[in-house]
Amino acid sequence: MRVPGWLDDIRTSYDTVAASYADLLRDALAGEPFQRGVLALFAELVRARGAGPVADVGCGPGRITAHLHHIGLDAFGIDLSPAMVEVARRDHPGLRFEVGTMTRLDLTDGELTGLLAWFSLIHVPDEEVPVVFAEFHRVLRPGGVVLLAFHGGDGSRLKTQGYGGHPMNVHVHHRPTGRVAAGLRAAGFTVEAELAHHPAPDVTGGFVFAHR
Template sequence: MHRMRVPDWLDDTRTSYDTVAVSYADLLRDALAGAPFQRGILALFAELIHAQGNGPVADVGCGPGRITAHLHGIGLDAFGIDLSPAMIEVARRDHPGLRFEVGSMTDLELADGSLTGLLAWFSLIHVPDDQVPTVFAEFHRVLRPGGVILLGFHTGDDSRLKTEGYGGHPMNVYVHRRPPGRVTDWLNAAGFTVEAEMLHRPDQNTEGAFLFAHR
């Protein structure tokens, strides 16, 4: 049987984050401690999950598992999924009591309607525009009715090639910055209802957006 070739962007993303996994984890391990707005956004996400009666929550694009562990610490049944096997290895090392799996957000190995919540915390930034609808269709499929989704992403309207990062290691990934309205349109088209949009400016040169939606 002929197997379809994995898109280049998936290969590039996997290889890049395998390369930087250890240094990425070291650099960002304590980042939430100095980010009260981000902790507040995650607390709101947890409150919305509790209001739905709790249940499994997937941190998609979890990296070394720091956000997954934070969600677990504030009472959620959270587990992590990441494209990079090296990231998952680090996550399992640093958080041995939690569940982490290698997987792609384009084809989640999860049952229909199996999640109460789904978080994509700055993990959509490498997904090309033409693949975002596929990803959001997967998110919609695995969330149960009423399930909550939280997206975090960089704002703007451009793409740049990232060739180095996290301790000077080589990378080969595009970073896509998007207007919140465009992401909202994609969510609406996938069957989600967007409930809130928040902008965060940690410094004068950086802006992030957070969108809350439900199925």
């Protein structure tokens, strides 16, 4: 499904909801032991590869970036939304946050030891996913670790409102872990694990670990 102007729609939508999004999700990780466990495993894998810089791509208000820093990673955040980056810098003044797009990361080849995309691929159209995965492969050093978190299942829907009732205009894409893993393999990654998470009835999340 072709979605013209999708990057602009994401930027505008998340600029609109940035403050409410941060308020609503600020403490959410405290009640998510499975998510914390997945992030701890990611941190262990990065350290096993020699540590080094880790990019949280699509970082939003920086809550996951801050958690990665808290558990010992040299983490920084990148987000398409300038308002999200502004909130992240306000809430986590000791950390680095930059405005950028995962379709063209302002990073050098092989700069990263780890890359996290935490529910930020959910707005990327199917035909753009290979572009994103190629960028992830480019910026990771050999052996570098990638962790993707996303909505499981299949299908897409248009989200027109969210996070405090503010207007949005973004497509939300659900993908099975196998399809995401296959896309990573096609981009040159070695997939290490595919996990399905069921945090509530009729809700499925997916996690895929891979390395370059």
